[in-house]
Amino acid sequence: MSNKYEITIGIECHVQLKTKTKLFSEVDNDARGKEPNSCVSPVDYALPGMLPRLNGEAVKLAIRAGAAMNAKINPSSRFDRKHYFYPDSPKGYQITQFYHPIVGEGYIELPSGKKIRIEHAHLEGDAGKLTHFDTYSLVDLNRVDTPLLEIVSMPDMSSAEEARDYCKELWRNMTYAGVTYGDLYNGNMRFDVNISLKKPEDTKLGTRAEIKNLNSFRSVERAVLYEYERQSKILDKGEKVKQETRGWSDATGKTTSQRSKEEAQDYRYMPEPDLPPLNLAEDFIKAEYDKCPELPADYRRKFDGIIPADTLEVLLDYAELMLRLAEIHAAGQPVDYVANLFASVLLAEENQSLLNDKLPEANQLTELAEMKAKKELSSTAAKEVFIKLFEPKHASKSPRELAKELNLIQENDSATLEAIVDKVLENPATKKAQEDYKAGQEKVLGFLVGQVMKESHGKANPAAVSEILKNKLK
Amino acid sequence: MEVTEQEINHLAKLSNFTLQPEEKTALKKDLGNIFKYISKLDELNVDGVEPTYQVFEMENIWRPDEITEQDADREALLALTKEETDHQIKVPKVL
Numbered sequence: 001m002s003n004k005y006e007i008t009i010g011i012e013c014h015v016q017l018k019t020k021t022k023l024f025s026e027v028d029n030d031a032r033g034k035e036p037n038s039c040v041s042p043v044d045y046a047l048p049g050m051l052p053r054l055n056g057e058a059v060k061l062a063i064r065a066g067a068a069m070n071a072k073i074n075p076s077s078r079f080d081r082k083h084y085f086y087p088d089s090p091k092g093y094q095i096t097q098f099y100h101p102i103v104g105e106g107y108i109e110l111p112s113g114k115k116i117r118i119e120h121a122h123l124e125g126d127a128g129k130l131t132h133f134d135t136y137s138l139v140d141l142n143r144v145d146t147p148l149l150e151i152v153s154m155p156d157m158s159s160a161e162e163a164r165d166y167c168k169e170l171w172r173n174m175t176y177a178g179v180t181y182g183d184l185y186n187g188n189m190r191f192d193v194n195i196s197l198k199k200p201e202d203t204k205l206g207t208r209a210e211i212k213n214l215n216s217f218r219s220v221e222r223a224v225l226y227e228y229e230r231q232s233k234i235l236d237k238g239e240k241v242k243q244e245t246r247g248w249s250d251a252t253g254k255t256t257s258q259r260s261k262e263e264a265q266d267y268r269y270m271p272e273p274d275l276p277p278l279n280l281a282e283d284f285i286k287a288e289y290d291k292c293p294e295l296p297a298d299y300r301r302k303f304d305g306i307i308p309a310d311t312l313e314v315l316l317d318y319a320e321l322m323l324r325l326a327e328i329h330a331a332g333q334p335v336d337y338v339a340n341l342f343a344s345v346l347l348a349e350e351n352q353s354l355l356n357d358k359l360p361e362a363n364q365l366t367e368l369a370e371m372k373a374k375k376e377l378s379s380t381a382a383k384e385v386f387i388k389l390f391e392p393k394h395a396s397k398s399p400r401e402l403a404k405e406l407n408l409i410q411e412n413d414s415a416t417l418e419a420i421v422d423k424v425l426e427n428p429a430t431k432k433a434q435e436d437y438k439a440g441q442e443k444v445l446g447f448l449v450g451q452v453m454k455e456s457h458g459k460a461n462p463a464a465v466s467e468i469l470k471n472k473l474k
Numbered sequence: 475m476e477v478t479e480q481e482i483n484h485l486a487k488l489s490n491f492t493l494q495p496e497e498k499t500a501l502k503k504d505l506g507n508i509f510k511y512i513s514k515l516d517e518l519n520v521d522g523v524e525p526t527y528q529v530f531e532m533e534n535i536w537r538p539d540e541i542t543e544q545d546a547d548r549e550a551l552l553a554l555t556k557e558e559t560d561h562q563i564k565v566p567k568v569l
Contacts, residue, residue: 019539020539020540020541021539021540021541026537026540026541026542026544027541027544028541035548035561036560036561036562037548037551037552037561037562037563038548038561040548040551041544041546042544042545042546042551045551045554047554053535053536053537054535054536054537055536055537055539056536056537056538056539057538057539058539059536078527083488084488085488085489085490086568087563087565087568130568131562132567132568133567134567135567136559136564136565136566136567137564137565137566137567137568138559138560138562138563138564138565139562139563139564139565140562141563266488268488271525271527271528273527273528275535276528276530276532276533276534276535277527277528277533278533278534279533279534280534
């Protein structure tokens, strides 16, 4: 990006809440792998006389999500109808919270420390899914009124990286709070990115384009970079950017015009008469708010100077790993070695399938770290024990028990080691090496250490053996 | 209150209706009468009056998050639509 124009970015994100049932009807909310229209009730069909009934769990999750964006919860909120005519909505309107949303102002703290303000967040029902064919379209209503929390940011982002970081941090915070499955591939979080450009000296923001339905952090970043180029070319020519909705294609790396944005009043918002308002008691809100656990920003402060920042950023994508580290830290035990095992062993490509297994307990990991620190386990042996702890048949064992079973405990006892060293030195096959070493060829020491290791069946501590050999060959 | 032809056309577009000229004339008259009737409310001073969202004064009505058996199954619901294909509702091409 050049510096000719300043870019201003605001993001709306639809988060699918992980309730068992839909927002307004008692049918299964999880339609993954299910047949079209199999998770649908007469309410979703909007048959005459059908009335929506609010799902209490969605209200609770919205409060917890509010806590995960440091937001104030509005005790009073209501629902409204947003009218539009399209086959994905049998009702002819979407039930949303236009005038009185449940979540008020808040913020998301980026890894850089910058705070992106949240304008508000509101509950609403999703629309159905359309599949288009040559001469007709097919409608699947399974997704109708799946509960969504729409989170609206202020236009506080000013680069593609910041837009990506915001989306990722929002995803982390929502998954830490446990309000969504956060499965991006299946559209559990969808981002609409508003982008406008202006000259640095202009005080007014430029006309914005909205890029709809991005479902990965990478596409958010790429779409912003593309829009910067597209809009700056228009402005360079002295023309005006059109306010419109655009779609993004990962395949072509381009955004394309979808439709001119309908005027807000065309939605003919009106209060939803079928749903009584919410007037939530302070203790009810507090009980849900307090269920929000520690967030990535909290962990950055907690582990500052303890876990290297780049390792920590990798681990922060995994709430479960951070919880375990926090548990070890709370018990007053060191976390650096365990963090290193997580980042370099568990998250190595060949071991990532272990993430599906049960994570070893805090006390197991602490014991493993202690054994490594006391040199009872070599670095390689410690990694082996760590990986084996994920196997169901070993999962309940202590690392010491498991290391003994696998014959991996390192021999550190100096008397034992000296006896082995003596045995090796007495072997005529090593005489030449001993003479070479004494004559100043220090590299030969490696060969001798190797012989001792072999004699000890790999259990001797090589550093200790090396010291003993040096003394004996003086 | 006068409803313009333009407003009728706009409403028809939002609702995806195709209206014949005589229907437009009739709607113009009917809607005009409805607006006139409702605009009586403009005579009242409603400064500081909360809009009426509902008349029963209920609040915090919600249900537990439990799946219940529906009394209408998929086939019964699909049978209500004009046309279906592969368990989906078939509609004229949109967009």
